Amino acid sequence: MAQSRAPRADAVRNRKKILEAAREQITLHGPDAGMDQIAAAAGVAVGTLYRHFPTKNDLVSAVIQEYLGHVAEVAEAARERLASGARAMDEITAFLAHVIEATATNRAVKAAAHTLGADLALGDIEVRATTALAALIQAGQADGDIHQDVTVDDIYLLFNTAPTDQPAATRDRWLTLVLTGLTTHTRTA
Structure with a gap:
């Protein structure tokens, strides 16, 4: 062989x-x-x-997969920090902020994803990201910081609706408002 x-x-x-x-x-x-x-x-x-x-679809898929591989790595790093004693809510907030900014600076991902639609096979990348995000959400729920009905699908929905084509101040405001919906705490700002 x-x-x-x-x-x-x-x-x-x-x-x-x-x-x-x-x-x-x-x-x-x-x-x-x-x-x-x-x-x-x-x-x-x-x-x-x-x-x-x-094919062009192969190239566009590779661009998206490379980016999503990075997202999975960031989620896994957040989960590792959680295991070392970090607060889940802090890690979820930092993760969301990072992904929104990374997507805003890498607009190719959003444009390319619209072109491919459901033709993208994520396989291991999706499993890695989903597993890490589920651990963060569960820890946040156990801490009483995250609503019990929040799921990984909710986080993915947030990414898909993030105003990544807007200025940084708008993205920051969006994150503040979104976190209010995820958390059990009332907004202070």
Whole structure:
């Protein structure tokens, strides 16, 4: 049985450059940014782009999966801090703020997600994020800080409706209002 080899260093670099260029071009030009345009921005030949991503959907899916992998890592890090004694509510608040800001600066994700719709298979990424978020929510509920009926799906719903295309002050205000709906505490500001 043949063992699969690790990708060559130049292939890894090219893939990274293509993904960065795709994020940039989709942010600038929307999901209709052309493959030629993305290849040029990445500084690679179009053939190189197509070897890594045979279709535009493959490329857009990879951009989204890369971003969601980052979200899963942030959720897992919050869960680790929780295990080390951090307050669940603080971790949930920081997580929401981080994801909203990351999405605001990476508008390609939202634009690309609308293009793909339900065609995106998340697999392990979704399991990792969901598991970590569930642990945070359950700990917040056990602390009495989070309403008992709040679920991971509610957090995902919040992400989908976040005003990531608005100025920072509007995003901050949105987060303040959203946290009021999640928490058992009354708003002070």
